Amino acid sequence: MLIAHMICSLLSYAAFLVAFVTGIGFLIQERQLKRKTMGWWFHRLPSLGALDRLNFAAIGVGFWLLSAGMACGVAGMRVWLGRWWMGDSKACFTALLWALYLLLWLVRLRATLRGRRVALLSILTFSLVLFTFLGASWLLPSKHPYL
Amino acid sequence: MHIVLVGLNHRSAPVELRERLAFRREQLPDALARLRRDVGLREAAILSTCNRVEIYAGVPVLDGAITRLQEFLSRHSGVVLPQLVERLYSYAEPQSIHHLFSVTSGLDSMVLGEGEILHQVKHAYEWAKGSGATGKLLNALFQRALNAAKAVRTQTAIGRGGTSIGTVAVELAEKIFGHLSGAVVLLIGAGKVGELTLKRLAARGVRQARIMNRSPERAASLACGYGAIPVALGELGAQLLDVDIVISSTSAEGCVLDRQAVAGAMRGRQQRPLCLVDLGVPRNVDPAAGTLENVYLFDVDDLQGLVAHAHEERQQAVHDSTAIIDQKVERFLAWHRREFELEPCVL
Numbered sequence: 001m002l003i004a005h006m007i008c009s010l011l012s013y014a015a016f017l018v019a020f021v022t023g024i025g026f027l028i029q030e031r032q033l034k035r036k037t038m039g040w041w042f043h044r045l046p047s048l049g050a051l052d053r054l055n056f057a058a059i060g061v062g063f064w065l066l067s068a069g070m071a072c073g074v075a076g077m078r079v080w081l082g083r084w085w086m087g088d089s090k091a092c093f094t095a096l097l098w099a100l101y102l103l104l105w106l107v108r109l110r111a112t113l114r115g116r117r118v119a120l121l122s123i124l125t126f127s128l129v130l131f132t133f134l135g136a137s138w139l140l141p142s143k144h145p146y147l
Numbered sequence: 148m149h150i151v152l153v154g155l156n157h158r159s160a161p162v163e164l165r166e167r168l169a170f171r172r173e174q175l176p177d178a179l180a181r182l183r184r185d186v187g188l189r190e191a192a193i194l195s196t197c198n199r200v201e202i203y204a205g206v207p208v209l210d211g212a213i214t215r216l217q218e219f220l221s222r223h224s225g226v227v228l229p230q231l232v233e234r235l236y237s238y239a240e241p242q243s244i245h246h247l248f249s250v251t252s253g254l255d256s257m258v259l260g261e262g263e264i265l266h267q268v269k270h271a272y273e274w275a276k277g278s279g280a281t282g283k284l285l286n287a288l289f290q291r292a293l294n295a296a297k298a299v300r301t302q303t304a305i306g307r308g309g310t311s312i313g314t315v316a317v318e319l320a321e322k323i324f325g326h327l328s329g330a331v332v333l334l335i336g337a338g339k340v341g342e343l344t345l346k347r348l349a350a351r352g353v354r355q356a357r358i359m360n361r362s363p364e365r366a367a368s369l370a371c372g373y374g375a376i377p378v379a380l381g382e383l384g385a386q387l388l389d390v391d392i393v394i395s396s397t398s399a400e401g402c403v404l405d406r407q408a409v410a411g412a413m414r415g416r417q418q419r420p421l422c423l424v425d426l427g428v429p430r431n432v433d434p435a436a437g438t439l440e441n442v443y444l445f446d447v448d449d450l451q452g453l454v455a456h457a458h459e460e461r462q463q464a465v466h467d468s469t470a471i472i473d474q475k476v477e478r479f480l481a482w483h484r485r486e487f488e489l490e491p492c493v494l
Contacts, residue, residue, distance in 0.1 A: 033322060034437075036449040038456065043307055047325035048420065114418040115441045 001076040008069030009094075015062030016101070016122075016129045022055040023122035030116055052115060055122055056108050063101045070098060093132040100125050148189060148284050148487050149209050152243040153216040153235055154201030157257050160234040162197075167224040170195040172274070178223070179280035186215045190285040192275035194250075196267050198257050203247060205284040213237045241480055247288065248472045251296040253305060260305040260461040265296050287482065295475040302471060303464040308457020312340055312450045313347040315457070316424050320348065320392050323422050323443055330391040333357045334375075335383070335403060337365055341396025341426050348392065349373050357386065361397075387412035392422045395431035402433045409436040424450070 025045050032042040045051070073091070077083055085091070104121050107113045113121070155165065170178055170193050182191040182204065190205030202220070206212040217235060221228040238246055246255070251268045253260045272289035275281050281289070300306045309315030317327075324330050330353045334345045337360055349356055356375035359382070360366035366377035378386060387393070387409070395403055404423070409432075413421065423444040425432040430446055437444030 029322065033319065033443050036445060036453065038308055038318075038453055042322065047322050049323065049325035111417040111419075115420065117440070 001072050005069050005072035008065045012062045012065035013129055013133055015058045016126055019055050019058035019122040020126035022051045023119035026051040026119040059105050063105045066098055097128050097132050148205050150240045150243045151204050151206055151212050152238045155234045156199035168200040175274050176278045179278045186219050190282045191280045192271055192285055194271040209239055244479055245476050247292045248295045248476055251292040252299040258310045262306050291479050299468045299471050303467045304460045305464040305468045308460055313344040315450050315453045316344045317347045317351055320422050323420055327351045327353045329354050331355045332392045333386050333390040335359045335395045336397030338396030338426055341394050344394050388415045394424045396426040397431050403431040405433040406435040410439055
């Protein structure tokens, strides 16, 4: 259960990294097109359509992997500690991350938001991924034994 | 064995002469057979396009080979030899090799860096090979020419950017949507450039083309030519909810599309990207529409500026391209000398 929790969580972060990178790529390419230039990036980056689709796919895959990872974590805690939730700082931020990516995935799925705004949100939300993965345990008390 | 080349192109001869020398596809097998039988060539290939006719030949001795090739072309075209020779160029290696590598890379084309010539050279080689007219020498020559061209096109900017408003518009649309197979295009008006742009987009396999014109008869006539659907002028608002690319090419005095109309359409189409190509002078589309999110607006000045920029980039890439070709020619020459035990030859 612990291993599944770790693998799913790490893979979800990797997917969110893909969403982050494609978000940046989208903003760069969009700027080229809005400025009507065909610079260095124009020829080397994929189309906006491809970046948008990859970004959406990465958000979706990351969200569901994170959901699976959290489910394994929660189930594992129940088994080992007899509790569903221990209020750990890392777990709290992960829950927040989950909620944000759920929201992002839904607004994109329903096309409430598209293009530039989704790209920006992918980039901003990834900063929380970095904090949750790398920073939360250092700055706040946490029972997660690694990072 | 030596490699000789005799031919003419858009720089050396006018189209009236080039068309007389041109070989149709069905003439090639017989022409290649005659070159080997009557002209004494060991190997031969004919490159015949709208801008050039060139014969590449493998000959055991150089002496008289070029003259015989010139006479062959004179007989084929019906142009008297003295008149024809003025327009022909003739090379042996290394110039013949360098010329083929440069031609295949698009460095000798009317439009610098155009990519069609690579396919034309490939076909010329395949047809010659299929007719049994090539052997070890020309097989290696053409294969290396094609590889050199691919290297030039991937490692330099020689083929980058559009060379006309139509090709630039296609390139921009592809950078917005990716493959255009799912895109719907609407042409408003009947301007020639607009029609050419639609033609370019249609050639890229757009899902559907629609044509809107003041005159329903004109719309229907144009639509027939492109397998498109004519739509009524009054349906512009509804069409904006559906199409992906709009080419506006009317002579209307005022705006055909203002910012408000485009903004309303974007709400209705759930912010799906919209590409607006405004070829009208005066402009048909309100420039402020280009500031809307997910709307990409390009007018004539933007497109012409990109064409000029692409041309400049290609010019700058000539030096790098030539360096790559020089390197590839040297390697081929080294192989050629090894395989055929030749001394360097200069014509």
